[in-house]
Amino acid sequence: MTTLERIGTVTIARTFKTLLPFAVLIAVWWGIKTGADVPDKLLVAPPAVWASFTGLVSHGILAEYASASLRLIGTAAIISFVIGVPLGFAVGTNRYAARALEGTLRFLQGISGIAWLPLAILWFGFSQTTTLTIVIYTLIVPIIFNTMTGVRAIPENYALALQSLGAGRLRIVRDVYLPGALPSIIVGVRLGMGYGWRALIASEMLVRQGGLGDLIFGARTFGQIDRIMVGMVVIGTLYIVVDRLLVQPVETLTVARWGVLRR
Amino acid sequence: MADKIEVSGFRHFFRTEIGSVQATGTIDLSIKAGEFVTLVGPSGCGKTTLLKAIAGFLTPSEGNILCDGIPVRGPGRERGVVFQELAILPWRTVRRNIGHGLEIARVPKAEREATVARLIGLMGLGGFEDRYPHELSGGMRQRVAVARTWAADPEVILMDEPFAAVDAMTRLTLQEELGRLCAATRKTVFFITHSVDEAVFLADRVLVMTRRPGTIKAELEIPRSASGGRDWDSFTSDPLMQKIAGDVMHLVHAERV
Numbered sequence: 001m002t003t004l005e006r007i008g009t010v011t012i013a014r015t016f017k018t019l020l021p022f023a024v025l026i027a028v029w030w031g032i033k034t035g036a037d038v039p040d041k042l043l044v045a046p047p048a049v050w051a052s053f054t055g056l057v058s059h060g061i062l063a064e065y066a067s068a069s070l071r072l073i074g075t076a077a078i079i080s081f082v083i084g085v086p087l088g089f090a091v092g093t094n095r096y097a098a099r100a101l102e103g104t105l106r107f108l109q110g111i112s113g114i115a116w117l118p119l120a121i122l123w124f125g126f127s128q129t130t131t132l133t134i135v136i137y138t139l140i141v142p143i144i145f146n147t148m149t150g151v152r153a154i155p156e157n158y159a160l161a162l163q164s165l166g167a168g169r170l171r172i173v174r175d176v177y178l179p180g181a182l183p184s185i186i187v188g189v190r191l192g193m194g195y196g197w198r199a200l201i202a203s204e205m206l207v208r209q210g211g212l213g214d215l216i217f218g219a220r221t222f223g224q225i226d227r228i229m230v231g232m233v234v235i236g237t238l239y240i241v242v243d244r245l246l247v248q249p250v251e252t253l254t255v256a257r258w259g260v261l262r263r
Numbered sequence: 264m265a266d267k268i269e270v271s272g273f274r275h276f277f278r279t280e281i282g283s284v285q286a287t288g289t290i291d292l293s294i295k296a297g298e299f300v301t302l303v304g305p306s307g308c309g310k311t312t313l314l315k316a317i318a319g320f321l322t323p324s325e326g327n328i329l330c331d332g333i334p335v336r337g338p339g340r341e342r343g344v345v346f347q348e349l350a351i352l353p354w355r356t357v358r359r360n361i362g363h364g365l366e367i368a369r370v371p372k373a374e375r376e377a378t379v380a381r382l383i384g385l386m387g388l389g390g391f392e393d394r395y396p397h398e399l400s401g402g403m404r405q406r407v408a409v410a411r412t413w414a415a416d417p418e419v420i421l422m423d424e425p426f427a428a429v430d431a432m433t434r435l436t437l438q439e440e441l442g443r444l445c446a447a448t449r450k451t452v453f454f455i456t457h458s459v460d461e462a463v464f465l466a467d468r469v470l471v472m473t474r475r476p477g478t479i480k481a482e483l484e485i486p487r488s489a490s491g492g493r494d495w496d497s498f499t500s501d502p503l504m505q506k507i508a509g510d511v512m513h514l515v516h517a518e519r520v
Contacts, residue, residue, distance in 0.1 A: 157350040160320055165364035165415050166340030175363070179354040258354040259397025 044226045049233070052226035061215075066234060068210040073193070073200055073242070076132055080139035080192060085185060088147025089177065098148060105145050113138035113199035117206060131203040131211070138199040139192035146191070150184025151177060183255040190247050197239050212238075266329075267419055267451045268294040268317060273326035275312050286312045288478035289326070292470065294419075294453055299445055301454045302479075303462040303511065304472025305518050310455045313477075314423050317453065318344050330419065340364065343417035345425045351396050351408050357383070358392040360407050364415025382410040385444060402433035406440070413444065422454040426461070435495055438464060442493035459515055463508045464498055471511060474518045481514050483507060 026046055032038065033045045040048075056062040091097045113134040124130040158176045167175070204213025216231035273290040276283040287309035294300050304310050315321045317328055319338040328335040330342060338344075343364075351360045359366075361382055365375040383389055386406040396404050405425055412420055426434045438461060445452060445465075456462050462469050463485060471481040485507060498504050 155349045157346050158352060160318075160338065161344060161346060161350040161411075162363070162367075163320075163338035164318060164340065164342060164344040164417075165367050165411070167367050171367060176352065179352070182354075254354070258395055260353050 041223055041225065044229065048226045049229045052224075053230045053233075056227070056230060062230070062234065065210060065212050065215040065231075066238065068214075069200060069204065069212045069235075070238065070242075072128065072131060072135060072211065073197055076135040076139055076196060076200075077189070077193060080136050080143055080196075081189065084140040084143030084188075084192075085147050088144040088185075088188075089151055089181070091144070092148040092151030092181070093177070098152060101148075105141060105148075108141050109145065113195070114202050117203060121207070126207050126209060128207075128209055131200060131207050131209070134203045135196045135200045139196040142191040142195065143185070143188040146184045146188025147181055150181035150188075153184065154180035179254070179258075183260050186247060186251055186255060190243065193242065193247070194239070197235075197242075201235055265296060265331075266293040267296040267298075267331065268292075268453065269327075269329040269332075270313070270317065271327050271329075273313065273316065273323050273328065275309065275316065275321070276324045285476040288473070288476040290477070290479055292479060294451055296418075296451050297449045299452045299454065299465060299467045300470060301456060301462040301466040301468075302470045302472060303456055303459055303515060304477055305474050305515065306457055307475050308472045308477035308518070309475055310472060310477065311423055314344075314421050314453065314455050317419075318342055318421050340368065340415060341418045343412035343415055343420045345405075345408050345412050345420065345422040347424045348401075348405075348428045351404060351411060353396050356393050356395055357388060357399070357407050360396070361410045361414050363411060368415070378414050378416075382414050385413075385447070386410045386440065400433070402429045402437060405429055405437060409437075409441065409444070413448065413450075417450075419451045419453065422452065424456055425454075427456070427458075434461075439494055441465065446493075459512045460508055463504065463511055464493055464495070469507075469511055471514045472518075480518075483511065 029043075030046055033043050053062070091101050116134055116137060117130070120130045120133050124133065154176060158180065159172050162172050162176055200211065201213040201216075204211035205217040208214050208217065212231050212235050216228045216235075219225075219227035219231065270290060270292045274288065275286045277286050278284075290313060292300075302310050302313070312321070316323050317330075317335065319335050319342065330339075335342075352363070355363065358379055362375050362379045365378060370378075383392060386409065388403065388406055388410065391399065391403065396407065399407070405428075409425065426437050429437065442465060454462075454465060466485050467487065469483045469485060470479050471483075472478065473480045486503065
């Protein structure tokens with residue numbers, strides 16, 4: 001076998017391992033549907049979902065709802081990152097601030113984004129702003145928290161050694177604190193994206209101003225089980241795609257190569 | 264020769280929740296330029312505290328520390344430090360770790376690479392230039408740490424039990440390599456250890472510390488062969504060296520806790 005062939009075989013094997021459980025899941029679903037003869041108004045078979053999917057795609061409906069959700073999570077992620085990382089640094093490098101804020105951050109982590117919806121709706125109405133606020137809140141807390149713990153976990157010797165090499169403050173931030181905190185920042189972004197995506201769908205269901213949450217909640221009104229299930233599959237799939245496309249490459253290029261990956 | 268490092272009336276206390284703890288007794292010492300001084304003492308005697316104060320990582324509770332006659336007011340590039348472990352950066356390759364000090368000093372790239380290449384050769388790191396620290400053994404990582412400090416060309420090098428965390432076999436090699444490096448570069452070195460053999464093997468002069476709060480209880484000059492080189496074979500077969508090591512052992516043993 002040539003190296004290329006070997007890589008090909010490994011890739012196929014890995015893909016197979018990833019997809020197999022999904023195949024089992026679909027088989028179970030199909031089995032329950034036909035075996036127990038569940039009526040169509042409660043559960044439809046995979047081919048019906050597929051038909052609904054192709055229909056939604058060809059009319060451009062799915063693209064519109066999905067892109068609304070993606071745009072929102074993207075905007076929220078950028079804003080949360082830009083504000084959350086520096087804030088996490090500021091808190092993490094200050095021992096007193098870190099100790100003082102740890103309780104507050106844990107407290108806020110306990111109040112889910114959804115719990116803010118009643119207030120947000122009163123403040124911003126049934127609008128995209130409401131959803132954006134909820135998602136940013138959900139995303140930013142784990143980013144701040146993990147950046148802070150990441151900064152605090154960096155061995156003191158790294159900075160001391162650099163000072164002895166003549167490094168100034170800025171240099172130490174750039175060469176020690178930023179790369180040192182990166183593994184934790186990635187964990188924070190990962191967690192944040194997971195929580196944020198869930199909060200987004202939930203908020204869209206209540207706000208009803210577009211997005212995949214709106215799509216599946218609207219479908220409920222007309223009893224369109226097939227459409228609800230298409231929406232759910234797309235929600236799960238998009239989350240994996242976003243994680244693989246954005247977070248994993250950063251991880252592979254940095255922390256995995258440095259041998260400091262945290263899971 | 265002039266004194267490179269001068270410590271006078273040094274004493275240090277740590278503040279803790281239960282009050283202040285005396286870390287060291289009163290310490291006076293001086294190190295001449297180009298001299299290799301080792302400090303050996305029981306654990307907890309305050310050797311690391313003294314080294315940290317000379318490095319500028321902590322401000323002494325009492326006393327003065329001078330480097331070239333100028334009071335130490337914090338870390339500086341004229342005083343390089345080699346730590347016991349966890350000090351080279353995991354996100355930099357061997358090459359970029361060794362060249363870090365030169366990078367900070369804005370040394371031109373060509374010159375930087377020449378220095379790094381020379382140290383990679385001296386420390387036997389050839390072929391590992393582009394590896395990351397996690398891909399190296401503990402001994403190799405310490406070689407990188409030593410090379411990084413030497414590359415920055417400080418006037419004084421402070422070493423805090425740099426080989427304590429590597430296995431015994433590797434340690435012997437590293438000690439010989441350090442001996443050769445010092446003979447080749449004539450740096451002023453202050454080296455802390457709790458190993459008597461290591462202290463006598465490497466030093467021009469050995470200082471022995473008492474148990475906490477530590478003071479310096481004895482000082483021994485170590486005669487050097489003309490070449491200034493050190494190797495374990497001749498060290499173990501040299502009756503004079505063995506006698507000195509025995510004397511130091513007695514001095515240290517009396518301080519056991």
